[in-house]
Amino acid sequence: MSTAEADDAGPTVADLGEEGLLAAIAPLLPQATRVLVPSGDDSAVVAAPDGRYCISTDVLVEGEHFRPDWSTGRDVGARAAAQNLADIAAMGARPTALVVSLVLPRATPVAWVQDLARGFADACVGTDAGVVGGDLSVGERVVVAVTVHGDLGGRQPVLRSGARPGDVVVHVGTLGRSAAGLALLQAGLDDRADVWGEAVDAARAGLASECLRIYRAPAPPLAAGPALADAGAGAMLDVSDGLLRDADRIARASGIVVDIADPDDDPDTGQAHDLAALEPIARLLREEAAAARSLARAWVLTGGEDHGLLATLPAAAGRLPEGARVVGAVRARCEGEPAGALIGGRVPDQLGWDHFRA
Amino acid sequence: MSTAEADDAGPTVADLGEEGLLAAIAPLLPQATRVLVPSGDDSAVVAAPDGRYCISTDVLVEGEHFRPDWSTGRDVGARAAAQNLADIAAMGARPTALVVSLVLPRATPVAWVQDLARGFADACVGTDAGVVGGDLSVGERVVVAVTVHGDLGGRQPVLRSGARPGDVVVHVGTLGRSAAGLALLQAGLDDRADVWGEAVDAARAGLASECLRIYRAPAPPLAAGPALADAGAGAMLDVSDGLLRDADRIARASGIVVDIADPDDDPDTGQAHDLAALEPIARLLREEAAAARSLARAWVLTGGEDHGLLATLPAAAGRLPEGARVVGAVRARCEGEPAGALIGGRVPDQLGWDHFRA
Structure with a gap:
C-alpha cells in the first residue's frame, strides 16, 4: 500500500481531520510508565528521578529513508522508534518517553497511520518507553520526526570522547x-x-x-x-x-x-x-x-x-x-x-x- | 530568496555535506544554560532540578505553514522556536532546551539555514533555552520539527482541564x-x-x-x-x-x-x-x-x-x-x-x- 493512494484503503487523514486521526491512533501507541502528564495538553510532563534526562532526535523522510512500496507503515514506525531508542541506549541510559511529529499527505490512508502507531508499540516492547506527545501536519511527503528521552539511573553518560589507548x-x-x-x-x-x-x-x-x-x-x-x-x-x-x-x-x-x-x-x-x-x-x-x-x-x-x-x-x-x-x-x-x-x-x-x- | 533556488546564493547544503553544514550553523544557535552534555553525542543531557520536565513538539512544513517568498529563514526559525516555547509557557514552565530536526532540499543555500539558526537565537533571547541537539536530513521540501523542554520550578503544571465555574x-x-x-x-x-x-x-x-x-x-x-x-x-x-x-x-x-x-x-x-x-x-x-x-x-x-x-x-x-x-x-x-x-x-x-x- 502506498501512502499516497487511498483506493480501497478506507478513509484518509483528510476524511478524519486532525482530531479524528488522533483518536484513531492514540489507543495504538505505546504507553510510558514514567509520564506524569500524558499527551493531550500543551506539554507532557515526565519524571526525571535522578535530576537529569537524555534527549535525542532523528527523522525519517519518505523517498529518502524509506519507500512505501518496500516498507509498511508498521515497518516505518518501528524503524523510526528503534533508531531513536538506540541513541538513548548508546548513552548508557534507558528510554522513557518519545514524541512524534508526523507530516502526512492528505490522501494517506488512516490504516497506514494506525500501522505506524503499531510499529512504535513494537519497538517499545520490553522497555518503559512510550509516546507522550506529538504533532500532526499535512505535507506532500511523509516525514516522521521522533524525539526520544532517557533516564541514566544515576550512571555517568557514556560519551564518544572517552576511548583510551589499550581499550x-x-x-x-x-x-x-x-x-x-x-x-x-x-x-x-x-x-x-x-x-x-x-x-x-x-x-x-x-x-x-x-x-x-x-x-x-x-x-x-x-x-x-x-x-x-x-x-x-x-x-x-x-x-x-x-x-x-x-x-x-x-x-x-x-x-x-x-x-x-x-x-x-x-x-x-x-x-x-x-x-x-x-x-x-x-x-x-x-x-x-x-x-x-x-x-x-x-x-x-x-x-x-x-x-x-x-x-x-x-x-x-x-x-x-x-x-x-x-x-x-x-x-x-x-x-x-x-x-x-x-x-x-x-x-x-x-x-x-x-x-x-x- | 527561495529555499530551492541556489543561484548567486552561495554554497548549498549539498556542497557542504552534513558535517560541514552542522559546523556552519552550530555557532549561530542559542546556547542552553541547563545543559550537562551538549549537542554532538548520541544524546544531549539536560538538568531537571525538580525531578520532572515538560516536553512538547511542533512542526513547520514549507508550502503548508510558510512560503519561502514570504518568510526568510530567520522568520521560519523564530516562528518554529516561538510556537514551541509557547507550549512550555502554557504549562506554567520556563523553557530550557530545544532539539531541531531539519529536512532540507539539497539545493537549499547554506545562508538560508544559517538564517534559520539566527531565528532560533532571536526567539530564545531573554530565556535560558537553547538548542541542544538535532538531526539533518534531505527531502523535497523544508520541514522544521522542533521539540522543546521546560522546567516547572516546583510548580504544579497548569493543564487544560482545571477551569471552574466562576473563573x-x-x-x-x-x-x-x-x-x-x-x-x-x-x-x-x-x-x-x-x-x-x-x-x-x-x-x-x-x-x-x-x-x-x-x-x-x-x-x-x-x-x-x-x-x-x-x-x-x-x-x-x-x-x-x-x-x-x-x-x-x-x-x-x-x-x-x-x-x-x-x-x-x-x-x-x-x-x-x-x-x-x-x-x-x-x-x-x-x-x-x-x-x-x-x-x-x-x-x-x-x-x-x-x-x-x-x-x-x-x-x-x-x-x-x-x-x-x-x-x-x-x-x-x-x-x-x-x-x-x-x-x-x-x-x-x-x-x-x-x-x-x-
Missing part, C-alpha cells in the same frame, strides 16, 4: 544486515513480493528475510547500553552510518586511533562472522565469488542502520557483557598521525554514508 | 495579528516588496507591519506563563488555532462552558480592543466598512498563531498579572448542555482552523 573495541548487535536488505530490495528481491520465491533458493531465504526485516525495522540491543556502561565503557555510540564511519567518530572525539580488525585477517572478530553470514546473500546479487565477498565486506564495514552498539572497554574489564564481540582495539596516535579509524592498520578507502552528498 | 478567562498577548498578516500577504501586500509603498497609506503601514511581523515570527509572552500559574491559573493553553477553538478545548477538557465576550457587545474586553486595532487593516482588503469589520472579527475570534496565552483565574484572584486582559467567563453547564465555548452566550458558527481539512 578493546566491542560491538553488540548485527552489522551489514540493513545494507544487505536494502540491496536486495533495490535488486527487486522482496520476500513480500511474488518475485521472491522464484529468485531465491530455500536455504538462503531465511538469511535474506532477516536482512530485509532488519532493513525495514532494526532491533537495536537496547539493554546492552546500560550493561556496557556498567561494564566500564569509556566511549559508546550506535552504528547508524557504518562501522568504520562511527568508529572514526569515536576516534576523533577521543583523540586516539581505533583500529578495526580486517575480517580478511582475523576470522574470530564480530565483523568476520557477519561477513561470513552475508556472503551467501551477496551471491544473490553477484555471480562471481570475489565480487560477492567484496560486496558483503562493504555492507559489514560501511553499511549503517543496523543500530548495534559500538563501545570501548578497558582491556582489564574482564568478561564481556552478553552479546558483545571484539571488533578492534584502541591505540595512541603516532607522532603526526591524525585521530581516526583504521581497518587492519590501514587508512580505509571510504568510511560510509553521508546523507547530503548521496 | 474569569484572561488572555495575554495579541489576537488576530498573525491571521491579518497572512491575509495581507495573500492579497499581495508585503512590506518587504515594492507593491507595499503604493498600496498602503503611511498611517496604517506601522499596524500592517506589526501584523506581518507577528505572522512571520510570533512573540509569545513567555514570562506570563509562570506568572499566570503563580496567580492561580486553573487552566491554560497558548492560542494556536484561534480564540474560540482553543477556548473550546479548555471548556471540553474541564467539562464546563467558556463564554467568550462578543466584542460587538462589550468594548472593554481584550478581543474588542484587538478588533478595533485590526479594522483599519481589514479596510485595506475590504472597501465596505461592515465587510471589513466582519473580516477583522474573524481574525480576532478564529485566527490562530499569535500564540498568546489563554488562562482561567479564580474571580477572587485579585489583580491580574501584567498584560492579562479579560476575554470571558467560565460557568457550569446547564442541564443537557454540552461542554464548549460560546461567543456572547451563543454557539459560534465556526471555531477556527483544522489543518487537515483546510
